[in-house]
Amino acid sequence: MKINGVELQDLDIYDIEVAEKYEQAMNTLTGLDEKVKNLNGVESIRAICTLIFDVFNTMFGEGTDKKIFGNKVNLITCIKALEEFQIQMNDQKKEIEKLFNKYSPNRAARRSKK
Template sequence: MSQKIWEINGQSLELDLTDADAVERYENAFDDMNAAEKLIPKDGKASERIRACCELFKKLFDTIFGEGTSDKIFKGIPTSISAYEEIYYSFLDFARKQFDEDTKQRAARLTKYTPNRQQRRAKNAKKK
C-alpha cells in the first residue's frame, strides 16, 4: 500500500490519490494555480511577485487539504519563494511516489489475475 500521509513542518496530512474526490481537488487546485500564475505581473517590485507566488502555494494547499491548512504548513516559514518552493517540491515528490506506487500495485494485481498467453498455450499443449 502506498504512503497516503504527507509529513511536512510537523503536520501529517492525509491524501489518497486513488480517491476520485481527492484527485478532483488536486486537479482543481493545479488548474486554479496555473490560471492565477498567469495574472502575476512580470514586471514591478520583486517583493510583490514573491508574495504573489507564495500566495499561489498557500491557495493550492488550502484547496487540496482544506481551508487553513496552509497556515499550518507554512507556520514559522518566512515569505521566501525558496522556502515555499521547497515545501511545494516535497509535496510533488509525495504525490508522484503515491501515483507510481499505486500504478505498480495495480499492474501487479492485473498480472496476477491475467495469465500469460505463452503459459496458457503450454498448459493447453500438455492437455493434448
Template sequence: METYNINGVEIQYDTFDLVNLELYTNGVTEIAEVGKRVKEMIQEDPAKNGIKAIRMMCNAFMDFFDVLCGEGTSKKCFGDNVNARDIINAYAKFCEEVSATVSSMKVDFNPPSSPSIMDDSQLRAEKRAKLRAEAEQRVKDRERESI
C-alpha cells in the same frame, strides 16, 4: 490515506480520493497559470514587480495547501511568516511525493503478466486458426466433389 510532511508538519491526505485528485489537478494547473503571470510581471519590471510577484506566487501555494488539505493548513505549516523558500520547497516536495504515490499505484493496476498465460492464449489462437483452416478445406473439398 497517506501522510505527507509539509515543512516539518505531518498532514493526512487521501491521495486517491476522487475529489482530492480533481482538486490536486486543478490546483497544479492554477499554480502553473499564476507562474506564467508572475514571469510576465517580472519581465515587465523586475524592480517594481519582483516582490509583488513572489508574494503572488507564495499566496497561490498557500491557497493550494488550504484548498487541498483543509483551511488553515498553510498557517499550520508555515506560521505567520511568508518565507518564499520554505513555501516553494514545500510545494515542490509535496508534488513530487504525490506524483510518486500515484505512479506507484499504476503498477498495482496492471497485474504482472504470466508467460504461461501468454503461451496458453497463443496456443488457443493457433488451435482456432488450425480448426478454421481445416473447416475451409472441408468446404472446398465438398465443392470439388459436387462438381
C-alpha cells in the same frame, strides 16, 4: 503526510474528492510565469507564495498555510514545501502504475513468443 516539518493528514490521490481538489489546486499554478512576469520582485514573491498557500488550503482545509508556514512568506520555503507535496503525491501515482503494470501484458514479450 509531512510538509515543511509539519504533520498533515495523509491524502489518497485515488479518492475522487481528493483527486478533484488536487487537479483544481494544481491548475491554479498553470501559467505561473505569465501571472508574475510584470510584477516586481516583492510582488512576485507574494503572488507565488499566495498561490502555493492556496494549494495547501484547498487540499487540507483553510488555515493549513498558517500551520505550514506560520506568518512567513518566503519563496524558497514555499517552493520546497510544494515540491515535498508533489513528491508525495507522485509516489502514490507510482504505486498504482506498479499495480497496472502487474496486470498489463507486455506486448513485446507476447510478440516475441509468436
